């Protein structure tokens with residue numbers, strides 16, 4: 264009989280500790296759930312990691328059933344098999360951490376988006392909470408539409424996401440995790456300028472924000488050099504709040 268994968272990905276304790284170290288106050292009052300795709304009974308959506316701001320609620324029953332529900336928080340579903348298929352076993356830990364950092368950037372950017380007032384992610388659930396099946400179907404449709412329309416590689420990863428990612432990667436490197444920072448998908452991997460270029464445009468706030476929560480920084484106007492680089496890279500205005 265084949266062993267069933269645990270709901271939580273192997274090694275998630277170490278990854279969670281790392282995420283808490285670089286996110287600081289942003290995750291202070293939140294649970295962290297890094298779940299195996301198969302154990303969460305999710306169909307493959309074509310991604311190495313999946314995030315939705317109420318994914319913790321969508322999977323609440325599954326978490327509760329496994330006695331893992333610890334209240335609202337950051338929840339990402341990781342396709343460990345897909346990561347393993349694409350990469351050597353030796354790099355698995357690093358890539359797993361990199362995928363989780365990418366999903367954490369989505370979690371941080373989702374806070375307060377489209378709203379002048381930051382809204383705690385951990386408050387009320389959205390009115391029409393999707394089922395797991397509907398969510399995966401939606402991700403798949405979006406993925407297919409993107410490919411059909413030849414949408415730019417960064418689609419779904421706007422300026423706000425990349426600003427959050429720049430802060431997380433800066434902190435990873437400060438803690439000596441250069442390999443994870445460079446393996447995290449974004450920037451040049453999405454056809455934009457490289458991470459170093461974006462970091463230079465944000466240099467002041469990356470340093471001054473080192474000990475602070477990242478979410479309030481994302482709600483402030485970014486430096487003009489960051490906006491200019493984004494607009495040059497994408498040919499589109501920098502909607503930094505989205």
Ligand SMILES: [Zn+2]
Pocket residue numbers: 365369419420
């Ligand atoms: Zn993403």
